[in-house]
Amino acid sequence: MAERGPMDCSAARRALWPPERLRIADGAVLQARAHIDECASCEQYLAQDREILAAYERLRAERAPRRVRERVFDVIAGERSEALIAGRLSGGRSPPVRRSPWVISVAAVAALLLGGAWGGMFIQHGTVVGEEALFVEDYLRRAVGQDHVETSDPAEVSRFLTRELGIAITAARLDGVRLSGAEICLLDGRRGAMIRYEIDGREISHYVVPNAGGIARSRVLAPRVTDSGLRGPTVVTWAGDGAEQALVGELEAAQLLGVARALEH
Amino acid sequence: MPQAFEELAGRKIDDLFSGSLLLSGGHEDAAEELLVWTVRRAFHAFARGDSDGEVERWLEARLARDFLEIFGRLGWDGDRIGSALFRAMDRIPPRARVALWLLLLRRWSYADVEDLLGGERGELEALLSHRASLSEVVGVVGERPAEGMNG
Numbered sequence: 001m002a003e004r005g006p007m008d009c010s011a012a013r014r015a016l017w018p019p020e021r022l023r024i025a026d027g028a029v030l031q032a033r034a035h036i037d038e039c040a041s042c043e044q045y046l047a048q049d050r051e052i053l054a055a056y057e058r059l060r061a062e063r064a065p066r067r068v069r070e071r072v073f074d075v076i077a078g079e080r081s082e083a084l085i086a087g088r089l090s091g092g093r094s095p096p097v098r099r100s101p102w103v104i105s106v107a108a109v110a111a112l113l114l115g116g117a118w119g120g121m122f123i124q125h126g127t128v129v130g131e132e133a134l135f136v137e138d139y140l141r142r143a144v145g146q147d148h149v150e151t152s153d154p155a156e157v158s159r160f161l162t163r164e165l166g167i168a169i170t171a172a173r174l175d176g177v178r179l180s181g182a183e184i185c186l187l188d189g190r191r192g193a194m195i196r197y198e199i200d201g202r203e204i205s206h207y208v209v210p211n212a213g214g215i216a217r218s219r220v221l222a223p224r225v226t227d228s229g230l231r232g233p234t235v236v237t238w239a240g241d242g243a244e245q246a247l248v249g250e251l252e253a254a255q256l257l258g259v260a261r262a263l264e265h
Numbered sequence: 266m267p268q269a270f271e272e273l274a275g276r277k278i279d280d281l282f283s284g285s286l287l288l289s290g291g292h293e294d295a296a297e298e299l300l301v302w303t304v305r306r307a308f309h310a311f312a313r314g315d316s317d318g319e320v321e322r323w324l325e326a327r328l329a330r331d332f333l334e335i336f337g338r339l340g341w342d343g344d345r346i347g348s349a350l351f352r353a354m355d356r357i358p359p360r361a362r363v364a365l366w367l368l369l370l371r372r373w374s375y376a377d378v379e380d381l382l383g384g385e386r387g388e389l390e391a392l393l394s395h396r397a398s399l400s401e402v403v404g405v406v407g408e409r410p411a412e413g414m415n416g
Contacts, residue, residue: 017374018372051400053370056283059283063279064278064283068300072274072304076270076305079309218301220301
């Protein structure tokens with residue numbers, strides 16, 4: 001780093017950054033300009049800066065792909081609709097309380113499936129709403145009766161889900177993904193399917209909660225975040241075909257998204 | 266004049282996507298997920314009136330923070346856009362990517378980048394030393410528009 005009088009390279013660049021911005025020529029600016037005029041290192045630095053910026057500007061000239069644009073605006077539209085609905089329903093909720101990571105995980109899936117915008121806040125802050133809701137949830141879960149089937153046969157899973165839920169829900173056949181069973185889940189008072197798969201020995205759960213007339217929503221990746229940083233499981237949610245859906249598992253986000261895409265299609 | 270979030274997002278989507286691609290080292294899936302995640306959360310923050318100062322910079326700051334807090338910690342494979350600049354970014358640490366994107370390419374001031382990163386005094390200079398990786402590829406290879414960006 002060159003020394004030119006009282007100002008070194010780092011201070012001179014800071015004082016004149018970004019170089020194209022108009023600034024009042026006070027003492028510090030004059031000193032910085034004097035330094036840069038005489039400093040070969042700074043001259044080279046600024047020349048490289050112009051090259052890197054030009055390279056980036058050429059990349060920026062490209063537009064975001066239409067697929068991405070559509071998805072972004074689809075997500076905004078979905079969030080706006082759900083925020084309006086949540087605004088009408090949120091009056092009676094209890095204040096947030098802290099819970100164990102396991103409970104947060106279950107509640108986060110429920111919130112993501114059924115609360116949309118509210119679910120995002122769950123994940124951001126690692127809190128859940130309404131202590132009493134879990135007791136009700138557990139009581140109702142026991143009242144459900146036969147609530148699971150252990151099999152790798154998609155036909156058997158489909159028969160079980162159709163019998164229990166009264167609608168046809170089909171287990172998927174995907175390369176590298178093994179079906180291991182299905183359960184009836186109860187999320188915010190609504191019965192749905194939770195189909196279990198395994199990938200390389202790791203379990204993932206596909207939630208399908210019927211929601212006739214619900215708003216279609218694109219895939220949203222929601223890596224679970226707690227106060228201590230990022231930990232599994234990762235969650236991907238979407239809505240369509242008359243159901244809210246989520247995929248939850250301890251996989252890398254990219255891998256979970258790949259499965260979600262395959263399930264959507 | 267008050268504006269809808271959709272207007273703001275529409276104006277910034279290309280900038281945010283190119284920033285997202287750069288931060289993600291050219292991984293298209295990662296860039297898309299980061300962008301969607303940021304826009305989704307920004308929608309609610311905007312509705313609460315949490316946007317402060319220049320809203321376009323506020324969105325860039327949110328993208329950078331979401332990258333650092335979440336997406337910079339994930340591993341990605343799969344399709345990548347074949348740009349030397351993206352490949353160079355993929356090889357440097359997440360905080361350095363954010364520093365270089367905001368300071369060098371989005372022309373933020375040193376003070377604003379330091380505020381966002383919240384690190385110790387002097388950390389920014391260390392992060393900016395990774396700039397050499399970028400100038401190397403731009404100087405040697407020359408940079409052309411990304412292939413497949415509209416694909």
